[in-house]
Amino acid sequence: MIQVCLLKDGQVVSGGEELLSQEGRKWVDVQQPTEEEMSRVAERFGLHKLAVEDCLHLDQRPKLEEYPNHQFIVLQGFTTASKDVCDLTLHEHHFFLAQEWLISVHELPFVGFEAVLKRVKEDPKATLERGTDFVLYMLSDGLVDAQFPILDAFSDELEDLEIAIFDKVDKAQLQRIFAMKRMLVTFRRVLSPQRDVVGQLSRRGITNISDKSTLYFRDVYDHLVRLYEQIDAGRDIVGNVIDGYLSMVANKTNDITKQLTIFSTLFLPLSFIVGFFGQNFEALSTRGFYYAMWATIIGFPVALVLWFKHKQWL
Template sequence: MKLNEIEQRLHTLWQEKRSPRIGAPPTDIEKPIDAAETCVTTRIFDEASCVVHDGIVPHEQGKTRWIEITGLSDSDGIARILRSLGLSDLSIAEVFQTDQRPKSLITDTDVLTFLRIPTKRLPFRSQQLALFLGDGFVLTLRETADGCFDPIHARLSAGKGRIRSGAGYLTYALVDAVLDLWFPLIEAYGDRMEELELIILEQSTEDAVKELHLLKRDMLGIRRAIWPLRDALSGFLKDGTPHVEVWMHPYFRDCVDHAFQALDMVEVYREVAQGLIDLHLSTLSNKMNEVMKLLAIISTIFIPMTFITGLYGMNFDRASPWNLPELGWRFGYEYALGLMLGSAGIMVFVFYRLGWLTRRRPPPDDLP
């Protein structure tokens, strides 16, 4: 990832943050600025058939309705549908607040659940899913139509298994489909971290480290979306939850296990990201140590040469036999140069024998 792409990504994240209106009534509906066009589809099914209708249609005796709404642009029309199904004004206002924490609101007659659906691999993006389970119907409300429920559509059309057994099992199937979307996303982050590990080991560029910090930030966002799922899904396991029969509890318990598994993967990759950051710092430290070591070797080699040069640079009287007799020799200059080169060669040989001038090679693979 290039530096300008990273800056654009940070700018996008900053733009996505919105602050709610201060002092507004809790029942006010605040439609998102970039709300997609609203589309309503109703599927009426029983064990024998499944019929798809555009828009909302009345309930039929002995059958189950799945009202699928995508897009929040028609806030008034959506609010009318939700009120007709018995949802309170406060809950309707929460549906349009697309930054809801995953949770379940259970009453005596219905269950309203908020979940997060990942919509993009890298970088991480998600949308809110509001799932309303009532008497003989299931309503799902998403910000955009991204095809995440296409497998459920196919299963309903085929009619295989228990998918047509009722609203409670359909709710489980929808929740399970949402959870399955998180695993490819988390694995994509793991693959990208492996690529960044190789980049850091080879060259340790600043762009790779910045991208690594962004990946770690995304993992934090994924953790915030998955962590509350445990409490949100645990409500379906309680006795007396409306429209959830006892035989469905193992299925919802399996969803809770999947949520724990995804959360464990997130924690592992967060630790991997921190480890890669430490690896980058360690690599920089090792490179700095190599540079300092090379400079120290060069300085050490020149120390005796500087000493010899300074020694023969002392201007003593040559009349005394004890005052640098080499200054009067015919080959005194060559003698001094040879002495300096010899001392430097001895030191280079000693450093080589100590392994300071060569990189240590790893042991052969056949050694124990």
């Protein structure tokens, strides 16, 4: 689906493909692109066929490429499909940037995109009139800012998980820890190259990026640095939680081993005593030896328990 926002006489005219041929600064958005739609857009704006091919094949790496009459930019972000913070949906956005037009191509709808589209229509003077690079800034800023709530929810769940581990250890907790660790790896894999891409856009002298817009892209770069720092902090905390889980499991195992050892220690001398006094000696059938046997059987374990408590083994 192709949607066009055309700046004409200081007002934004929105519509479909019929606006592609009209002159004026414009923003063209293509959602769920087909080969036919991209061919028409490529023919109208002179897009390079390699960049168009990338738009039709997802799972591209965040990048910035220079072509004769435009730049091709790939940015990515995540949303959560449910309350599960590890249930991530990858959003891949492709941008073609020139002095008088911006083309955004994406497969899935995105909340940040709707907010930018509404702002462009309501206030063209503060958006599209400032340049297509400023619209690109707003889209990239919305894409990056949407990652903060996900990482905040991740940190809250990780903190609750850490408390639950020290409360009671469960096997399901270890599975959840590794799921969260994989989620962080996915975040890092995407945001690491994306930070470099936005860093290039924030430098002066980049084609089709004005000096005023570089200041705004620098703000997006700062947000990506903050996200990267949160990811690194999350990785450290995940490592600490894993160590805490293993420590609690080891302590529980040691506690069980200690209890079994104590029971074995109590019954070992009793087995000896019963075996010794159970011998078929005539002298052992007297009343004195009978009382001595029961006194030893009862008294020896009691003495061992008191000794264990004195040593703080119980």
